[in-house]
Amino acid sequence: EADIYQTPRYLVIGTGKKITLECSQTMGHDKMYWYQQDPGMELHLIHYSYGVNSTEKGDLSSESTVSRIRTEHFPLTLESARPSHTSQYLCASSENPNRVSPLHFGNGTRLTVT
């Protein structure tokens, strides 16, 4: 079973604040992803990483940044939160670096920006 942990689970924060959403996995997976999920909408890829020091932006335009200094850790940072950032953020990882393998998800961080 996948072990991927996200903190905090819920966060309410004011406009303009800087926040970091944490994601850690204990499986040694090289590939990690951040998705945004809104009700009734498909998941949108924000960032992904193939491994340490390798990060790319996804399709969804976002004012967020990520880092991958360690294999197990993939934090997402919003420099200045806005109400439009209110959403559910899902972190995921996948096993095989050389072919498509299923994503394993954490339980998400529900962010509300007031």
Add this chain to the structure above:
Amino acid sequence: QKEVEQDPGPLSVPEGAIVSLNCTYSNSAFQYFMWYRQYSRKGPELLMYTYSSGNKEDGRFTAQVDKSSKYISLFIRDSQPSDSATYLCAMSARGTYKYIFGTGTRLKVLA
């Protein structure tokens, strides 16, 4: 037009019914197909993963892929109230980092 179409539901069925959940897609390059179950306030949980065409069975769940029709299905036999959740389909092509998700179908199994 979206690459993946999924009926949002909600779909309500009585306990014990056979449930059929479906997705259609437009990209013929998709070869990897996944079904996820997502409970409220949780992350998506992988149910089934199939490669290319054919059927795959796991307990009460059967995943079916018809690449000629660009159509995938998830069947749930003997549905239980605990199956009440949102079901997401996802798919990907060889050599890509992208997974394309459907919008999810909400299922409610009534006791």
